Amino acid sequence: MNIDLLSHRHLARCMAIDEAAPFPWGKTHWSRSLRDDHCLGLWRGADLVAISAFTLVFDELSLMNLVVASGEGGRGYGRALLLGGLEWMQQLGPSRCILEVRESNVVARGLYRSVGFGEDGIRKNYYPLGAGREDAVLMSAPLPLDEWK
Ligand SMILES: CC(C)(COP(=O)(O)OP(=O)(O)OC[C@H]1O[C@@H](n2cnc3c(N)ncnc32)[C@H](O)[C@@H]1OP(=O)(O)O)[C@@H](O)C(=O)NCCC(=O)NCCS
Structure with missing residues (x-):
């Protein structure tokens, strides 16, 4: 497995x-993010x-998105890219x-909590959900993560 920067040439795969x-x-x-943000991918071969x-x-990193390929969930790839991505970004000095994560996304919330993120609050009705809206849970973690110190 290896983690590397993604660029616009990876748009179709993304x-x-x-x-x-x-x-x-x-x-x-994704097109804008591949151009303007730090997009990292986890490769298996x-x-x-x-x-x-x-x-x-400045010194605040935001995780804007994290997605595991269909059929590849539950194999540790989400955690591997989250931890590897945070470690990769650490060279830029974030503190x-x-x-933000959908309140209903128990898998992602469990993953974030398991690596040291805490829940700071709720943004009411932040995400569209069918005909209605869904709350966002705001989470944060101090960097570097405890396990790297
Ligand atoms: C959220 C997501 C990235 C997790 O990736 P993953 O590779 O399936 O997760 P991992 O296998 O690395 O599991 C890491 C942790 O997630 C949680 N988790 C994984 N599958 C779970 C499930 N079915 N139910 C509850 N928690 C689960 C657990 O805390 C797990 O840790 P553990 O294995 O020590 O119990 C993936 O489900 C995904 O792509 N979801 C769709 C996109 C999305 O919602 N992204 C988040 C945007 S904020």
Whole structure:
């Protein structure tokens, strides 16, 4: 397994992973993110199995997205890319990482909690959900993570 930066030439592969996600970002969003953000992918040989997007503003990192390919969930790839991505980004000197996650996304919330993220609050009705809206849970972790100190 290895983690590497993604660029615009990986857009089609990113779209193939994104399209199977429950709430896909879509081509416009990934295209912009691959151009402007720090996008990292987890490779198993020639296969891209998970993708992520981080932004950095001063010393605050934001995890904007993390998606594991369809059929590859529950094998540790999400955790591997989250930890490897945070470690990769550590060279740029962030002191914390923040993120927002759908309240109903118990898998992602469990993953984030398991590596040291705490829940800081709720953003009411933040995400569209069918005909209604869904709350966002705001989470953060100090960097570097405890396990690297
Ligand atoms: C969230 C996501 C990235 C997790 O990736 P994954 O590779 O399936 O997760 P991992 O196998 O690395 O598991 C890591 C942790 O997630 C949690 N988890 C994984 N599968 C779970 C399940 N079915 N139920 C509850 N928690 C689960 C556990 O805490 C697990 O840790 P453990 O194995 O020590 O118990 C993946 O499910 C995904 O791509 N979801 C769709 C996109 C998305 O919602 N991204 C988050 C945007 S904020």
